[in-house]
Amino acid sequence: MTVKELAEKLNLEICCGANGVDREIKGGYTSDLLSDVMGNAGEGHVWITLQTHKNIMAIASLKELAAIVLVKGLKPETETVEESENEHIPVLSTPLQTFEITGAIYEWLKK
DSSP: OBHHHHHHTTTOOOEGGGGGTBBBOEEEOOSSSSHHHHOOOOOOOEEEEEEOOOOOHHHHHHHHHHHHETTTTTOOOHHHHHHHHHHHHHEEOOSHHHHHHHHHHHHHOOO
């Protein structure tokens, strides 16, 4: 499944990094602790978090993540948007809570 397909199926807003929506999603990881994501997320994963600052893009780039999903209607900060566009890693937003969107993404990915 691509980032674009996931966004369409779950009504996720593409906030930035739209050039990367054709990235293939291989799995997912949910955490708000950057060091946890750095140590445990896998290449091609979608990362679910409430973090909005530019450091999330450094982790996403390092780990070659497919996308970042921000929860609770959060939007990326200006510097995060700039990095997302430069790295072609989409940042998406959902009004759902972390538990809800993690479960929904899991269900779609295992189909």
